[in-house]
Amino acid sequence: MIDARKFFIGGKWVDPINGTDRHVIDSATEDPIATISLGGSADADAAVAAAKSAFPSWSVSTREERLGLLEEILAIYRRRRSELADAVTNEMGAPTDLSNGLHTALGEIHIEAFIEVLKNFDFGHALRPDRRRDHILYEPIGVCALITPWNWPLNQMLLKVLPAMATGCTSVLKPSEEAPLSALIIAEIFDEAGVPAGVFNLVNGDGAGVGNCLTAHPDVDLVSFTGSTRAGVAITKNAADTVKRVSLELGGKGANIIFADAVENAVKAGARRCFNNSGQTCIAPTRMLVERSRYDQAVKEATEVAESLSVDLPQKSGAHIGPVVNASQFDRIQNYIDIGIQEGANLTAGGPGRPDGHNRGYFVKPTVFADCTTDMTIVKEEIFGPVLTMMPFDTEEDAIAFANDTPFGLANYIQTSDGVRANRVARALRSGMVEINNEVRAPGSPFGGYKQSGNGREGGTWGFEEFLEVKSVTGWFSDEV
Template sequence: MINKRNFYIDGKWVAPAVPNDFDVINPSNEEVCATISLGGQADTDKAVAAARDAFETWSFVSKSERITLIEKLLEIYNTRAEEMAQAMSMEMGAPMDLARQQQVGAGSWHIEGFLNAFKDFQFERPLGPQAPTERTMLEPIGVAALITPWNWPMNQIVLKAIPAIAVGCTVVLKPSEIAPLSGLLFAEFVDEAGFPPGVFNLVNGDGPGVGSQLSVHPGVDMVSFTGSTRAGIAISKAAADSLKRVSLELGGKGANIIFADANPKAVKQGVIRCMRNTGQSCNAPTRMLVERSRYDEALEQAQAAAEATTVGPASEEGRHIGPVVSELQYNKIQGLIEKGIQEGARLLAGGLGRPEGLNRGYYVRPTVFGDVTPDMTIFREEIFGPVLSIMPFDSEEDAIAIANDTVYGLTNYVQTEDDAKRERVARRLRSGMVETNGVGFGQGSPFGGYKQSGNGREGGVFGLEDFLEVKAVSGLAAE
């Protein structure tokens, strides 16, 4: 049994002010794999105070010194990558291959991206020839509270902690209490890298506890949150009384538009992409829109792809998908699958219950529905599981209208060999990201959404700017 009850505050591992044990459940077998403690107000106050004190010094540390420390952190991260993969696999159910290559890899990839963007980043810029003695200065906002989810633990922690620290903020991280082990391991890396005390702090806790305490805390200048839209709205309301800056990366209901001239493998690839990480990705292409002339063929291809998707324990290597993260998540997904059946969607693959041979663990059958319509719950709600909804469209206009008919606007997908059509459709989709023909986004690309998918952007120079204030200063010596 792993005992990880302590928090990382002011450069030290400290016991919680009041013990409040919380069991971490391995979703592959439903057994307790670790015990942490949930923090309280005293722990939150202590962490914020440490960050507040450290900010006065850290915000003026040279750019080169910060780069050196982040490079050291990256070196440690890569050296201890297997520990991180094991932790994430156990706590949130990522199969080992996925954990090593994508879950761990996302963290190192983003650290590298931030380092590349930061090396050329200018904190002072001339306004222009019309005002030769005026400069625009970009300064760290202050203490940033970082509240991260369980589905891509390192991806989300790195996307927040690294840019905040790089530009001179100090941070208090509250990782998901469901999958906290990776965050605690990251704190070990920070400590080993030698960051000054108080620059990075970690307090475990749940949303109503530490999460809410950070959202209203007078010593916190900014909250950066990734999670559900419901929780994002609650944090925004809580932070409004002190007018904190709030950056939100929330839910999604991505449309994957497959035109008749798309690659023959587009449907199969779309199913695989939807099922990746057991469907627990906010940017998953969970609504597949297929041009009618190709629709019947697409249904057959999607059914075959789903039936070929194997499910198994996260501890095993291979290309299978693992369990979903928790009993709560499992029950939610089962309820939405049942809703899809009741509302008349055509069940092509999967369905209710666990896959054959898996009687313990939060395993969900890879599920595909056809003939889904916009009035159905599974068209509207983010399921966050291995469930795909397919529907036909008749024209380009029709596809765009269906894709945009959602409160979300995170990522959409377009598949066509017609370059002009691909660009035309991408411009009209109301989302922060549009991936076309399976070409992934580059290092430093802005990650974020429109509408109820949130605000702000993460990654590269965009992520650095999210943690900065803008100051105009006049009357300085001309540069």
């Protein structure tokens, strides 16, 4: 069993002040694999104090100093990618090929992208050519509390920690207590890279403990949170008394609109995308809307994908899906499957219970519900598991209305060969991201949503701006910053 109780505060690995032991569970076996400590208010206070102490010097560090640090972090990250992949597989059940592939690749891509942003980011400029003594400065906001989820741990940590560091902020990271092992390796990488003491700090804990302390803390200037909409609402309320900035990346219920002229593999690709990472992805295309002339065939194709997709141990190589992260997530998904059946959706694949051959572990069958309606619970609420819902539509207007009929607005998808229609529908969809014909976003693209999917953006220049204050100066004497 791994002993991972220590926190990283002020450039040192330290024992908890008032910690409580908690096991990290292998979701495939239900056995404990590590012990962490859930910190308390004293631990959160110590981490914030270290970040606050480091801010005056780090906030005035040069672009070259920060670039050198990020480049060193990138080199060490590449060297330790296999360790990070093993941690992700063990802590949240991602199959090893997925962990060694997309999970760790995304982290490397983010580091590379933020290095490029930092090289060219304009931290100060004249208001306009005829008002050169009116100057606009972009300055680090201060101490940042970064609270990250378990489903894509590396992706979400690096989307927050790196722009905070690159813009001159200091931070306290609270990773998910479900998947903390990869975060500890990230802290080791930062330590080895020479991140100055207090610029980055890590405290493990749960939302009710360390999370609440950080979000309400008077010395925290910004909270960046990724997780459920319910938790995002609670964090916003908790932060309100100190009027700090709160950036939220929350839930989603992505619609995948498949027109009759979509490419032949559009349905199968959409179903596989829904089931990827065991469905534990906020941007998963979980609502498949198919033009009626193609709908019956689409149901057959999606069902075939679900029935052909194996579910197996995450430590095995292959294209299978692994377990979901924990018992409560398993129970939540099973409850939604039961509700779908009770509400009259047509179950064409999967269903309740574990897949054959798995009598323990949090394994869920890839599940397809056809002939759904917009008033069904499984269509309205985020399930966060390998469950696809399908509906037919008759007109473009119907498809847009169905897609927008949700409190969420994170990512939507369009499949069509008609470029004019694709662009028109993309403009009409109320979401922060739209993907046409499975063309993935480029590194440095903004990530975030509308409505109850959150506010703010991560990635690229938009990710930098989240961590910066805007200062207007009149009477500026020089064009140099």
